[in-house]
Amino acid sequence: MVDRTLERRDDEGRTALAVLGSGGAALARHLSRRRRWDPLGHDRPCRTQRRCRRRPGGHGPVGGPHPAAGAADGRRGSATPLVPSSHHRQENRVTTTHFGARLAEAMGRHGPLCVGLDPHPRLLADWGLPDDADGLRVFSGRVLDAAAGRCAAVKPQSAFFERHGAEGVRVLEEVLAGCRERGLLSVLDVKRGDIGSTMLAYAEAYLADGAPLAADSVTLSPYLGYGALRPAVDLARATGRGVWVLGLTSNPEGAQVQQVGSPSVAARVVDQVAADNAGLAPFGDVGLVVGATLPATPSVLGLDLSAAGAPVLAPGVGAQGASGADVARVFAGLTDRVLVPVGRGILAAGPRPDDLVRAVTTWSGQLRRDLAPG
């Protein structure tokens, strides 16, 4: 019955939404049953493998010296390949453990640091790298190497890859594969948001097993309503992935949207996130983005974060002015669930691999101390 309805109407996304509404697991089963609707090659061999057959040499700069072994001044030269030759062992298919549990496990082991992978043209220049796809590739490889085993997650900022068109997006694919290889959770910062079948297409682009750009989690923007993000929320749940929905950000312009009304727009988003996270422990798979440099605590601003059951991504630490102590104060009582992205604060320490490692280790230790319970 559902199948026949989809035959007629899935190009509208409405029926797909109905299926999604009845539970992501049903959707996942549905997607895997239907060849014609197989959104991103679930049944095909690993895309990376297929690509490698076409492109001898595989992804990334191969044969460059290991960053720890040479290139003493750290400028130019290659890092380890973004995706090592062993990468076919790791498919872009995640466990069925829900994302909140996977994140809690990673944060328990490595602390709250999330390295922000923002290959800004100015940083590329500072590192002596060209502002092109090759520069992105070397830059990203060094950052992932420094992050591996030393933090819970990495947050690549899609905009800096999209600047270089398809060639940049190819590097982003490699970054996501490189995160999987290194045991780093990926928080792909794309801030997508749309409706209906288009939102489902974004979900398939970033949250489906086997998708070239599949990440462990992505950021989403709810201007079209939190409910419009449903296809992503449900597909994430069905595949053990997560989403981070923009809630209340620190930039001054945000108030004209997020803090309007009573309850505010942001508070309404938080309440809807809470409903989706109900019953998931230690926290859910629908995260919230809440700025670390807010002028007051979220509760003063009307957000009931403690009831949301959501992990919190708290940008603003490091070069943007906030410290770990600020995060601890703003998110008092919730620090077990706050993931803290630090980009420039770490990236500015490059390009030398050992300097990057030192910056990651320093930030990791500091944040772990600042956000320790009690």
Added chain:
Amino acid sequence: MVDRTLERRDDEGRTALAVLGSGGAALARHLSRRRRWDPLGHDRPCRTQRRCRRRPGGHGPVGGPHPAAGAADGRRGSATPLVPSSHHRQENRVTTTHFGARLAEAMGRHGPLCVGLDPHPRLLADWGLPDDADGLRVFSGRVLDAAAGRCAAVKPQSAFFERHGAEGVRVLEEVLAGCRERGLLSVLDVKRGDIGSTMLAYAEAYLADGAPLAADSVTLSPYLGYGALRPAVDLARATGRGVWVLGLTSNPEGAQVQQVGSPSVAARVVDQVAADNAGLAPFGDVGLVVGATLPATPSVLGLDLSAAGAPVLAPGVGAQGASGADVARVFAGLTDRVLVPVGRGILAAGPRPDDLVRAVTTWSGQLRRDLAPG
């Protein structure tokens, strides 16, 4: 002075924003002067040309029959190349005439129809095409051929290209080049939105001369505040391009954000758009996305569209239920500035090229009549 400040701080985007704030033309001059900050290869030879040297055969399926000349049943087979061999004559650099004027000229000549290029997997299947980059390429080529010379603009939906990762984004580059070749304005539907240097990176990705994904205009999402979109608004103006900011959409979930408060979130967006369009005739380069299937007219919902000086992109016509007459009623008095995207309503007529042409012609004529003044 500005240069030295940028040396120190442009990785934060703050100085860049300050430059932008002082006028997009200053930014454009600035970008073109500085090699190190040259964001997307303004000084390099045409990227397409460079790519073509590396990839013999160039973009798109070459050598397939012209769609009008063969493939009688329209299934499988090739369309004309997305980017014909003459494409090097057209650089992705636009005139300095502002986007509002260019759009008005195109709509005056061709009417208000904008063909929605939404290569949904279901449509690909209906057309007998594979759900991969090759399928996207053939599908898109046929749509552009049917649209060329028969409508003002084409709106590719990025999500359906992103589903296929870098290979899909490569096709999107070709689509944008194909629009330029065919004299079709592109409205790239990406709904991007971020802050600071990240927003600037998105602007450079889609609105800079020479960018691989440069479009005539893009859609933006203002959840982080309209003001946060400033880098895109200013770079668009500096390069003769445009933006379309989500205002008030028709999907029911949108009200929880857009209609909150008094004045509502959407009304605040409209007022800020009005300020940016002041003085531009016949309308400005900052457009608004306002649904054609709203339950009431924009003015009843608190939006002063007549003062916004904005072109309006009004989705919802065709398969989503609204007619040209609905558009004329909702946007009474403003129909000279409404661009009407029709996607599935036209795409469902495929895959035969002449059926597509007929659908485009029919919709174009109907909308022209429905939205005629008086």
